[in-house]
Amino acid sequence: MHPPRRYKVPNVTHSPRASLLLDLHPVINGALKELKSAHRRLQAACAEFGRELQILNKLYYKGYNQHRLALFWKRTAEIRKYGRRVDDADIVSIADVLRSSFFGPEAQVNPKIMRGSWSHLPDRDFMSSLLKRAGEYRQLLDKTHERFVNAYQHLNIAMQTGAFIQFLVVLAAVVSRMDILVEEITDALVLMCKSGQDVLNIIDPASATETRPTHRMPSGNDVPTTTPSIEQTDVTDEDFGDVLSRPSAPSWQDDPHPLDPNQALLSVYQDTEVVSITRTVVTVESSEAAAVPPEPPSQPKAKKPKRSKRDEIDDIFGFM
Template identity: 35%
Template sequence: MDGERYCKPPPLVCSPRNSIDPISYPLVDASLKDLKTCSRRLQTVSAIVGDELKILERLYYKGKNQHRSALFWKRVVEIRRYGRRLSEASLWETLELFRCSFFEIYEGVMEPLPKFTICAFRAREDEMNERLMEAYRHFKLAMQTGAFIQLILLLAAITSRLLALTSELEEILQLAAMVCTRIMQVSDPARAPQHPLGSTQNVKATEVSVVDSALDDVKITKRSLNETEPELLLEDTGDAVARPILRPGSRGIPIAHPETPSATNMEYRSSLTNNGVPMDVSEALPSIVLKHAITAKPTSTVNKPKRKNKDQVLSADTEKLRKAKKKKKDEIDDIFGF
């Protein structure tokens, strides 16, 4: 087992309170109150993370010999390693040391002003957050196989809680970085960053970038809709279309609608009034109509035989069976003449 590698806190170089402008005293006092709130929240979250890591350590030592070659056990080893590195960072101790260095031990009044650059450990925390997300997805897939379901379910629960705690830890570190930046702008303006990580300006910039990307997506969708509009106009919109009418007795020969004169009607009219002289109706009619009129024959009705009732059929069958059966005669019947 590798030894624990705790990070040493950076050295504190204190300066007297008189080195800053008295107008900045209220700003420092308000920042220290916010830093105290961050320190308490960080202490609570660090204690819960430590409890979860102890449970994970217990499960690791109980199952490392059996599940050493399993794929999901590699995720357990990775989570355990990142959890140890996070606990070795000692975030709460470093932040509390920085806060307490502003006050005298016996008086409790802000007398020294330390020059201190706090490390937010954001890179390590972000990397652990990504690893926890990947491990949780892997555990969900491993549960579908059904093998070692109780152990995998317990590991997934621990990973989920650690993921929620790391997100809370990230929020606390952002707030602590903002408070420390405000203090550094008073104590050491040359070394203080202008826009720290987690500041409101960076948040606004990200919000503006998100809004701009959303507006670009809306413009692209509108442009694509405008390009597809001519294709949509080619579809059938359900307009009324004049259709031929079938009269009774016309034998399926369509006659055009009177409102829309067809080509056959125009030919028929021109044949009637050719050179101003009316022609015979038999010459003007199409040959198909005349053929149908000549070959048409009245349909003759054929009388179909009626079906017999079931009772009649059954009675006829029984009579046939009675006739078919003959009474057998014995020798005694022949003697007595029966």
């Protein structure tokens, strides 16, 4: 079993609050307010992440003997490994140490002191070390998020087979929940780094002016306008052939002013040979019989049935 990945907090040298100019106190107040919000978010998200990791460990031990040879089980073991790394990192401890450094050494023993206003200021090396460690945790969280997304997609594909569908659904739900918590931890960590960087810029103004080299695309001014001539090259006896004369461009291309589209099109047709194509239309005279549709044949009218003559018996019995 690997040793816990704990961060050894460096020693901090506190400076009194009076050593800082009064004009810079509002910046520290705003940074501490953001740091307090980030600390609460980290506490809630990391505690929930630990509970989800416990559920994943129970599922892992329950299905290890049955599913250890399955393909989706490799993804399950991978997300369990990354989940344990995030849990062992104890990211909340960095926020605790960073926040307590503004209230003196007594804040580690008595956390109730942090309910009041800040009274001390940490040194530059302490802040730089904590921010560097927070950046390493950010890389771990980004990698964990990437592996969780891949595992979730793989579990969805495994569900299509229909085998062990209930177990796969539970695993996918746990992975999805853990990935959401990883994103929440990442956002809170970014907020903590922002507030810590604001404080570091106050403590050491030289760190605010440091700029990282960025990759810049070459602009038009960076492209050299001169090309090496043939005389500067080592090849002198090579035959380059005769110079060919190229036809001059049409006059409408040299005109810098925009032309009317009809005039430009007309000038192109004047400079080029246009082959005319004649089309012959053949008309066929139809006869009158073909032009006039034939009349439909008249249907014979239905003959009405003849009524039989009435006799005396019909009059007696009333037959019509």
